[in-house]
Amino acid sequence: MRWPWICWYGRPGPRTGRGPSACWSRGVFDSAARRITEAVSIPTIGIGASAACDGQVLVTEDVLGLFSDYTPKFAKKYVDLSVQVREVFAEFEREARTGAFPAAEHCFGIKK
Numbered sequence: 001m002r003w004p005w006i007c008w009y010g011r012p013g014p015r016t017g018r019g020p021s022a023c024w025s026r027g028v029f030d031s032a033a034r035r036i037t038e039a040v041s042i043p044t045i046g047i048g049a050s051a052a053c054d055g056q057v058l059v060t061e062d063v064l065g066l067f068s069d070y071t072p073k074f075a076k077k078y079v080d081l082s083v084q085v086r087e088v089f090a091e092f093e094r095e096a097r098t099g100a101f102p103a104a105e106h107c108f109g110i111k112k
Contacts (some may be wrong), residue, residue, distance in 0.1 A: 024057075025049040027074070048074025 023040055025033045026047040033050030046053030061067060062075035066082050095101035 025053060048072065 018041060022042055023036060023044045024047060025036060025044060026049060028036075028049045031051065032052040033044065033046055034052035036052075037044040037054060038053050043054040045055045045057055047057045059076065062072065063078050064085075065077040065080035066085055067075075067077075068082050071077065092101065
């Protein structure tokens, strides 16, 4: 999918006949997101759209700083855990390859 886009979440239900339950705006200009939020009665959720939206989405990888080569414009890195995450996965890989993990205490049906 290309930026920007707007998605109406939900469909009219067979019992209620109601329309969408939320509107997702991704990568739209602030003024457009603001106008949409003011025009609709359902919650608007912004993904790099505007603080005027009723709610915000930021992917876990972006919040935790798990990217290094590219930072999306809409992302805010609250902490940089990329080094620690690489080290943890390297340790897991070493233990899995050498057979140190899983140990007996991590397996079902094996009593210590």
